[in-house]
Amino acid sequence: MADFGISAGQFVAVIWDKSSPVEALKDLVDKLQVLTGNEGRVSVENINQLLQSAHKESSFDIILSGLVPGSTTLHSAEILAEIARILRPGGCLFLKEPVETAVDNNSKVKTASKLCSALTLSGLVEVKELQQEPLSPEEVQSVREHLGHESDSLLFVQITGKKPNFEVGSSSQLKLSIAKKSSPSVKPAVDPAAAKLWTLSANDMEDDSMDLIDSDELLDPEDLKKPDPASLRATACGEGKKRKACKNCTCGLAEELEREKSREQMSSQPKSACGNVNNRIIPQHSQNPQGIRHPSTLNTDKPHLRYFRNRQMHEHMNIGSNGKKGCLLTVRVG
Numbered sequence: 020m021a022d023f024g025i026s027a028g029q030f031v032a033v034i035w036d037k038s039s040p041v042e043a044l045k046d047l048v049d050k051l052q053v054l055t056g057n058e059g060r061v062s063v064e065n066i067n068q069l070l071q072s073a074h075k076e077s078s079f080d081i082i083l084s085g086l087v088p089g090s091t092t093l094h095s096a097e098i099l100a101e102i103a104r105i106l107r108p109g110g111c112l113f114l115k116e117p118v119e120t121a122v123d124n125n126s127k128v129k130t131a132s133k134l135c136s137a138l139t140l141s142g143l144v145e146v147k148e149l150q151q152e153p154l155s156p157e158e159v160q161s162v163r164e165h166l167g168h169e170s171d172s173l174l175f176v177q178i179t180g181k182k183p184n185f186e187v188g189s190s191s192q193l194k195l196s197i198a199k200k201s202s203p204s205v206k207p208a209v210d211p212a213a214a215k216l217w218t219l220s221a222n223d224m225e226d227d228s229m230d231l232i233d234s235d236e237l238l239d240p241e242d243l244k245k246p247d248p249a250s251l252r253a254t255a256c257g258e259g260k261k262r263k264a265c266k267n268c269t270c271g272l273a274e275e276l277e278r279e280k281s282r283e284q285m286s287s288q289p290k291s292a293c294g295n296v297n298n299r300i301i302p303q304h305s306q307n308p309q310g311i312r313h314p315s316t317l318n319t320d321k322p323h324l325r326y327f328r329n330r331q332m333h334e335h336m337n338i339g340s341n342g343k344k345g346c347l348l349t350v351r352v353g
Contacts, residue, residue, distance in 0.1 A: 023113050025081055027056035032105070034084035036066045036092045038165040043088040051083075066092060069101055076186065077107040085115040086177075091161045092116060093127065094134075099141035106182040112143060113179050117154065117162055120172040128168050131176045143180030150177050 025031060031051055035044050044063070051061045064072060066084070082102055085092035094102075094116060102112055118131045129137070131148060138146045152175045154162070163169050185191070264273035 023081060023083065024111065025051065025054040027054070028058040029055055029080040030060050030062070030078065031055055032062045032064055032079045032082045033087070034064050034066050034069065034082065034092070034102075035087050036085075036090060036165075038092065038161050039087040039090040047083075047087055066094075066098060069098060074105045076104055077110075078105045080107055080110050082106060082110070082112045084112065086113060089158065089161065090115070091158060091165055093129075093166065094137070096137060096141065099137055099143075103142040103182060108182055108184045108186060110182050111179060112138070112181075113149075113177070114138070115175060115177045117158075117166075117173050118176045119170060120174055121170075126168065126170075127166065128162075128170070128173070131174075131178075134176065135178060138178060138180045142182070144183050146178065146180040148176060148178050151175065152177075 031054075033044070033048060033051065048061055048063060052059075055061055062079070082105070084094065084098075084102065092115070094114065106112065116134060117128060118134060119126055119128045120130070122130060131151070135146050135148065154173050154175060158175070159173065162173065262272065262276065264276055
């Protein structure tokens with residue numbers, strides 16, 4: 020049996036499963052206790068109870084899993100992550116597992132490359148394959164019984180991995196050195212030939228061989244025409260049979276419709292039977308046969324009683340002195 024680099028005083032964990040023979044497990048533990056001595060410790064853990072054991076972080080220096088002779092242990096991603104958690108920084112894992120030599124995505128048995136990738140994803144570094152060996156007939160029968168897998172392309176592979184020299188999730192302060200400002204750097208020498216190539220002299224602009232472009236010649240006659248204001252109006256505003264401005268009209272249609280509405284209201288104002296009486300002086304008659312209050316009885320010294328403008332009016336029929344019917348407007352000041 021290899022000693023796996025175990026020395027006195029180290030804490031070692033041995034992981035087994037139901038496929039591990041009891042006598043082989045006991046023999047392995049006895050040999051490991053001799054290597055660790057009285058100051059060390061050897062713990063035995065069942066792989067199905069490892070997650071429930073709740074070991075403290077960084078509890079073991081070395082973990083051996085699947086190395087009990089006759090074991091056919093498979094390691095899930097959760098088991099590998101737990102192993103990486105309970106390993107001390109710098110601690111090592113030695114693992115043995117049956118693998119497929121042929122790629123089969125539906126198989127529960129991984130290939131050697133996928134097993135190495137699983138160890139790397141769990142947080143281990145320096146993952147490498149140590150050796151491969153064929154399965155004995157007893158081990159093939161154990162794989163068939165305990166894993167329910169039957170294949171002629173199985174091998175045992177032994178892999179090792181190391182936990183980094185820091186805890187998972189640990190942080191460290193970075194020492195950043197701010198470089199001192201150096202003296203002004205000397206500008207590199209300029210190639211005279213290159214400087215001459217990229218230098219444009221003012222005299223070159225007056226050279227007859229220079230072909231200058233007049234920017235006005237780039238414009239077509241259509242570009243110089245003043246646009247029609249109607250063409251600048253938003254097409255989506257007021258479309259349809261009935262013109263209606265948008266909620267946030269910016270094309271001027273709302274103001275135009277407001278002006279049209281004002282004109283319609285002015286033209287639809289009611290007129291008196293005597294015609295337009297706005298700004299008109301009320302006629303004064305001397306006779307009032309029907310006893311209707313005549314405007315002459317009003318206090319005509321006040322202009323606002325002689326003139327009426329936008330007041331509430333009542334219209335009455337009156338017979339004048341000449342015997343003709345006329346309109347008599349009395350004013351009620353509101």
